[in-house]
Amino acid sequence: MEEENQNTSQENTQPTEIKGVPNWEEKLKENEKTAVSVQPSAEGFEQNFVEENPTIATPPTQREPGGFWFFVLLLAFCVSALCGVYLTVHPGAACHVKKSGSTVVSTSSKSKSGEGIAWIKVRGVIAEEDSANSWGRPTGASYISKRIREAAKDERIKAIVLDINSPGGTVASVQDIYSEILKAKEQGKKVVALFRDVAASGAFYIAMAADQIVAEPGTITGSVGVIMQAGNVVGLFDKLGIKVTPITSGKYKDIGSAYRPMTEEEKALLQDMVNDTYSQFLEAVKTGRPNVKVVDLTEYTDGRVFTGQRAFELGFIDKLGGEETARALAGELAGLKDPKIISKKGDGLRELIFSFGSNMESKNLSKQLESISTPRVSYLWVF
Secondary structure (H helix, E strand, C coil): CHHHHHHHHHHHHCCCCCCCCCCHHHHHHHHHHHHHHHCCCHHHHHHHHHHHCCCCCCCCCCCCCCCHHHHHHHHHHHHHHHHHHHHHHCCCCCEEEEECCEEEEEECCCCCCCCEEEEEEEECCECCCCCCCCCCCCCCHHHHHHHHHHHHHCCCEEEEEEEEEECEEEHHHHHHHHHHHHHHHHCCCEEEEEEEEEEECHHHHHHCCCCEEEECCCCEEECCCCEEECCCCHHHHHHHCCCCCCCCCCCCCCCCCCCCCCCHHHHHHHHHHHHHHHHHHHHHHHHHCCCCCHHHHHHCCCCCEEEHHHHHHHCCCCEECCHHHHHHHHHHHHCCCCCCEEEEHHHHHHHHHHHHHHCCCCCCHHHHHHHHHCCEEEEECCC
């Protein structure tokens, strides 16, 4: 009886199997085994997915940087840079280019290209360049003097044309160029000065060393005189509550200071210096223009400006005209029938390179304050 009850209880604990429906526990185990055995890899899944979906394009593989075209561009840049450096330090052979009726000869100093004239430009205020500025186009007084010295040493160059468009400049810089012109003439070079829009004060001074002067009728020239500008910021500093206390070794050490009023005694001393500098200018005009009448020399050297037409009538210039007139006159003085303008190829390339940086030049606040606070004696036309 007990055995029958035990058998009956065991039958009741076993899961009831319905006809036509398999045991769910066994079915679950079979499904797990099947899933583990047939689970595809990632690559297989991707391949099957692409095969089942042929319309979906396979994404392109990512290219590494530094491809063929990048290498070509880099190579071209390196070659062009090396060529630029080579042309700068070693100018090439001579080439002839016709321009405005004259021949511009670009050649190295070692080439033999016949005799000709040097064309040297004087632009802007004549002064020494700021040594802190390494990007500006080289146009300072020292650079102009260097060009004149090089032309004077070149045996092919028989004449020099100074192409001037300047309101003047500082006394020492102007006199330096003036002296170099005289030295070039001592070496047998003929010098012609060409006045453009403006050739006043210091620009007029350096032209006094030339053999002949050419200007347009409407050129502004003259302004024979000296100016000394001393700024004063006392009123501004008083409003800001700023005081400057100089400690000097003598009472005139800070003469012309912008931080205090100038005394009458100091003004007299500076006026005497200006008068002495003016006498040097006047002497240069008398020496360079001996045919000017004394009465005209006295009247027109008081700082006034006048036109090229008036300067021609007074004898301060020799001919009215422009670039071609100056070139022909230089050739005539040097005995050249068809004067060629000789220049160095390296100079043109250098000016091209530095012209990009010249547009970026600007004065910072310290430079502006320095220009205000530092007195300057100048052969300069200001208005």
